Amino acid sequence: MAPLTDTLARPIRDLRISVTDRCNFRCTYCMPREVFGHGFQFLAREELLSFEEIQRLAGLFVRAGVTKIRITGGEPLVRRDVERLIGMLSDLRGDGLADLTLTTNGSLLPAKAARLRDAGLDRITVSLDSLDDTVFQAMNDVRFPVARVLAGIDAAQAAGLPVKVNTVVQRGVNEGSVADIAGHFRGTGIIVRFIEYMDVGTTNGWRLDDVVPADEILERIGERWPLEPLDQNYPGEVATRYRYADGGGEVGVIASVTRPFCGGCTRARLSAEGELYTCLFAARGADLRAPLRAGASDDELAGRLAAIWGRRADRYSEIRGSQTENLPRVEMSHIGG
Ligand SMILES: C[S@@+](CC[C@H](N)C(=O)[O-])C[C@H]1O[C@@H](n2cnc3c(N)ncnc32)[C@H](O)[C@@H]1O
Numbered sequence: 607m608a609p610l611t612d613t614l615a616r617p618i619r620d621l622r623i624s625v626t627d628r629c630n631f632r633c634t635y636c637m638p639r640e641v642f643g644h645g646f647q648f649l650a651r652e653e654l655l656s657f658e659e660i661q662r663l664a665g666l667f668v669r670a671g672v673t674k675i676r677i678t679g680g681e682p683l684v685r686r687d688v689e690r691l692i693g694m695l696s697d698l699r700g701d702g703l704a705d706l707t708l709t710t711n712g713s714l715l716p717a718k719a720a721r722l723r724d725a726g727l728d729r730i731t732v733s734l735d736s737l738d739d740t741v742f743q744a745m746n747d748v749r750f751p752v753a754r755v756l757a758g759i760d761a762a763q764a765a766g767l768p769v770k771v772n773t774v775v776q777r778g779v780n781e782g783s784v785a786d787i788a789g790h791f792r793g794t795g796i797i798v799r800f801i802e803y804m805d806v807g808t809t810n811g812w813r814l815d816d817v818v819p820a821d822e823i824l825e826r827i828g829e830r831w832p833l834e835p836l837d838q839n840y841p842g843e844v845a846t847r848y849r850y851a852d853g854g855g856e857v858g859v860i861a862s863v864t865r866p867f868c869g870g871c872t873r874a875r876l877s878a879e880g881e882l883y884t885c886l887f888a889a890r891g892a893d894l895r896a897p898l899r900a901g902a903s904d905d906e907l908a909g910r911l912a913a914i915w916g917r918r919a920d921r922y923s924e925i926r927g928s929q930t931e932n933l934p935r936v937e938m939s940h941i942g943g
């Protein structure tokens with residue numbers, strides 16, 4: 607069956623599923639302690655979709671055209687037995703799922719990597735913003751050491767999971783770490799993707815001045831190791847790819863602020879309590895949990911999904927500016943990036 611398409615002819619291809627709004631880090635750009643510290647109301651257990659509910663909804667998305675699923679959060683590995691969910695989602699391959707992956711801060715990977723692989727995870731992305739402990743610990747704000755994230759990456763590789771690294775770059779915080787990270791992973795087969803700091807949510811106090819543009823990130827790397835552009839792997843790929851001219855491998859930038867890619871965006875997001883978001887910068891999602899728990903049939907739920915995607919017109923990053931400044935926006939920890 608042809609995938610669902612929206613008002614701008616964008617097909618539904620990727621689904622990000624947040625399995626928890628909780629996290630064991632307090633990254634200052636995502637869950638600042640002043641807001642997400644003591645007293646913050648996280649979702650109660652019964653508000654979260656169960657694994658069975660997630661599997662049922664994910665099946666409908668796959669039958670609507672989704673071929674790639676990414677599990678995220680909050681920190682997905684703090685959700686108990688998340689590997690059981692991976693196994694359940696892996697069963698959707700017969701329906702058209704081709705790629706099952708997960709994004710993590712890496713802290714729990716030494717304990718979980720092999721179980722995730724055995725359950726059917728295809729690959730994994732680990733976030734790491736600096737190799738300098740002072741910088742990294744200031745960013746994660748829970749004094750988590752770099753060495754333990756690197757141990758998580760090693761564990762994933764030892765379990766046979768291909769690894770990518772995500773690095774968010776923030777002006778005045780970690781732009782000095784860009785070349786170090788690139789240098790560390792050059793030649794290892796691990797692709798690093800540098801991400802422009804985005805105005806997701808409203809709690810991180812984002813300002814345009816805090817963004818290090820992709821061009822500058824590339825210059826910082828290119829002046830040490832010359833880079834050459836590569837073609838997209840597939841339409842709608844969010845990272846722009848480069849290779850080291852000397853054969854040291856590949857690196858990418860995700861420039862959602864300076865080079866918005868709304869035109870090719872094929873991504874849907876499901877929050878931990880079952881709201882469907884059609885844009886990372888949306889204020890609200892559509893509730894799928896209520897009809898699910900009220901006993902809606904698969905056909906009814908699929909119809910709701912088709913209606914929501916069919917009227918999708920979001921292109922926030924392309925119109926970012928004075929029009930978008932004061933709009934309400936969902937928090938990153940709620941829908942998982
Ligand atoms: C919200 S986290 C969830 C998964 C997991 N806890 C992790 O950190 O990888 C997903 C990704 O979003 C990135 N992220 C969070 N806030 C961001 C922001 N304001 N701009 C750009 N990327 C952001 C994180 O660095 C991470 O790579």
Ligand code: SF4
Nearest residue numbers: 629631633636680711
């Ligand atoms: S970026 Fe990931 S690790 Fe950091 S606070 Fe957000 S959810 Fe947690």
